[in-house]
Amino acid sequence: MLTGTLALLHRALRLDARLLTTHLFRLGFVVLVYFSLVHAQIQSLGLAGAPGLKLFSSMMYLNLGLIVLSGVSFFATAITEEKEEETLGLLRMAGLNPLALLLGKSTSRLIGTLLLLAVQIPFILLAVTLGGATIVQILAGYCTLASFLILTANMGLFASVACRRGGTASAVTVALFVLYFLGGPLFRVIGPALTTSGWLRGNWVSWFNSFSDGVVEGSAYTQLDHILSTGFNGPILGWQVTSNLGVAFAFFLLSWVSFNYYTHPKRQPVATRDVATRLARGLGLRRPRPRFNAIMWKEFHFITGGTHFLLIRFLVYGALVGGTYSLLMQFGGAKRDEAGQIVVCIMLGLLVIEACLYASRLLHDEWREHTLPMLMMLPIPVHQILAAKLLGCIPALLPGLAWLVISLLLWNEGQDHLANMLLLPSYWFGGLVFLLLLTLTLFFSLVVRWGALPLSIAVMLGAAFFGSCCFVPAYSLTQTASDSAASREAAFLVIDAIVVILIAGLQFDIHRRLEIAGSQ
Template structure:
């Protein structure tokens, strides 16, 4: 039964060993560990307990990297075989579903667990430096390993269910959001229900909701790690979080196994399973407008963002979301309208960032995957115009979120003033530029890596912001000390804005170059 699994495991390990990016990832991980050591040393000069600082930074670094790996590395285990159309060959080779599942997931899990194990000596150094005990170290690693096992299996299940790696990653992100916010969500629902009087405080339902919220919170690795980092931690090494995460992982694996055959059937074999037929809106020629003067804009708008039907659906959905936030804030939580409007603004901003990053991750990558880039590059259109036409095609899709964002701003008493500030203050441009940099990075990585451009861009941005923060803080302090504080802050932000804008321009230039390389491949 496991012959196929070992063959797949062997192949994956050999493949990983040959890939340059595997080694680059390991080197960058080692650099981050050394950076954590330096950071612990620097902070210990002012705050003490260098061991705890080192241990904290290492643990949270691991948490971040495991999460990113879950979204990209683990969530493409089966979907990459589907996209390369090699899953059928594996089945024909007589490897049974459990063999494929184990073979594809264990290699990734083994690689990730090895990275955790390799750091163990550094964490023992943290004990020597002081401020942390062996029990805390063991509990933290136990907790992280359980979380990793859970993520690997959630990713595996997503990649079995979804046909494409990007959608598997998206499903994993949604599950992760639910995982981390389960306690908060259940607590919020309970609070709303008791505030509105729908559920009596202290009643059986209220107590059940409260215990569910506590369980949701306890199952989160974040809650567990915070408890482990607290001084005087003396709980068991293998806590509820580890047990619940491993149990959930087993359930996910069993579900992936049970659904493997039905979800991995070739969609071309039966027209009913075709993803194109499953598209909710009409596909006939008459249903879409014809391309006019800007065909690339038309193509991206219709096929990446979903066209007008998607706009209408989002307009209604985001509108309902806005109304729900305003209504729930008033009805259940007794928040002021201003505060509720602020929630709306942040929700819509978040949606705009998520939407735009998803579009950017696809506009080049889909062409690369469908091997249509040579055809586009051979059009009598300059490459920059082609790139910006594609971006322009995605912009109308952001209009629904933008509309409800403006509604939120209109409700806020100083909303118009804030919009004005966003237009003139370099400190506000900074946020837009950082988002612009993130989107450009995503577009760039989508032409470099076959899967996981979005998580990779996110990881680079997080690392970059850590380093950037270290460099930016002294400059900010210096400029503030020179003259007027507000002017100093804006001046410092202007300098940073210029650096970020230059980075964006450089990356965009490289995207053009990269497009030419990929088209000629």
């Protein structure tokens, strides 16, 4: 019985071990350690000391970020990809029970990712030689990351079992991460408020406070904060490790127990109209017909949700801006400028997320639904198809942009930043990097089956890391030679040009890949 259950896991591990790409990926992590080392060494040339601790801490936070990204993409799609490909039934028919499927589809991925962490340890021990970090800190750090990875994998697995589509599973995993990282601090804020208002009394107060502390201390971020502080003397396997492993085990059990319920054929994806469309139809509103550009019409209505969702987003963003601003002013004790700045940050973040989500779906949906050949068969050049697809998504960003501009008006410095954005190359850099992220997402959506967005974020993080190792020293040299704003802007102009070239190159390759994908 056990042989049957482990068959898929065994096969996945064997396949993983034979693939060259897996080993190259692991080698990539060693290269990452190397650049981290260079980065720490460069930083130690200045006033900051303890290059070992710098190396170790940069690797810890980089790993933490990559684990979160892997949870949203790699682990959250373990079972949904089978559901979407309608192959889950075939696997069940082959005699694979839920446990075998969970082990084969998710645990194999977990083992592969754990090996990515393990491969770093011998190299990261150099941090001890460089000074500033101890072996206990390194072991505690990697135990923290490993337990967080196991929790991430099983959280993603549960979302993947419970949701019908990969996108929904990723969104559920993001929500679980928000709860994991922000739940503790939130409980700490709510606790006193609940006590003062009389909702919590007697023993419940101490119980709630202990629970809040437990959630805060169970977070990998908090634990890494402790580990990376000078003179860390805590246990290697502390509360964070045991609690994360316990919750991970609970998620795995939950996935196993609920597997049959969630994967029942009656619960598989069916074609339905989205909520806004159903609501609009109920009100007698119809989707307008394509007029000038059919592709733009399609993207606007079927990728971004069309006019109905545009209106909903405008109202939701408005409520968010107005609500947050009023709350911060009335209850948070913030000044007008501070509240305005926070609202700008929120809107900017939402706008970036929205644009990234459209970019990840724009070509991938066509690829997944095998509709690219039909699109490529239209008597329209490929670059025009691509441009129309992008232009179709832009109106959807208007509500976010409108509220961002309004938020900027609430922030005094915001207007200066807005003016600088148009004039200074150092401000263009942020926008260009954002464009590069979108282009990279488009590119990866034609290359990988799932997780183009997290992959592009990971690549951008890696590139930023590499950039800080290579370009920052060069930039510092130019600053030393001529310490003026003009030279700073000139340096940014060069960097901007490099980013533009990268974007153009990626666009060219996207064009080529689209033609190839259309013929497949």
